[in-house]
Amino acid sequence: MAQYLMSVLADSTALATEAEQAAIDVFNDRLRSGGHWVFAGGLAAPGTATVVDGRDGEPVFTDGPYLESKEHVAGFWIIEAPHLDAALRLAALGSRHCNRRVELRPFLG
Template sequence: MKYMIMTFGDVTDWDTLGLGSGEATWSEEDIAAHFQAMGAFYDDLAATGELVTGYGLADPTHAMTVEIRDGRPVASDGPYAESKEVLAGFGIVDVASHDRAVELAARFAAIVQTRVELRPVMDGGAADL
């Protein structure tokens, strides 16, 4: 069963880590420890064969929204309009049970120090649920 583990953040979170346009507010040691913990989490999942993929996302100032208007694509700068929270990163795991997915999401939440969203990936449609 595949699940996506998503973490959300405020647009200023990238500055906290020195990844946005502002100055980092965490120490270099704290930033290094954070990325080391994330790397260890993904390394553990790769070792168990449960990791499908996972990435952090770029600063939301690089985001675009794309829609179709009058049959033509229209791209606009920025993440979703009026959104205070933005998707910061995600991982996709392939696990034996829902309980295991919850266990991994809890580990991820502890690392990123915030609530995460866990959602099943529908490989074959609604029958997956």
């Protein structure tokens, strides 16, 4: 089994609609019943982020995300799947249910 990070890509900070949230719940149940669930969460808007650099003496705090971009990660799943084909299916399903594009990226094995 391998683990994959499935990041939800969004181009606005609008939260999931009620219908989208319901669909996400259905998808989550499906992940759990299929034994694919590891963890998931929604993230607050990128503007709420703080970049912290503690490498050198006093930590430096910078308000805002490390990268200003049109799209941002609005949430994520961590899933478990035997191989990429299975993970791609789950990612396609997840994308459909949350109504956003997702990026699938393997954890180092």
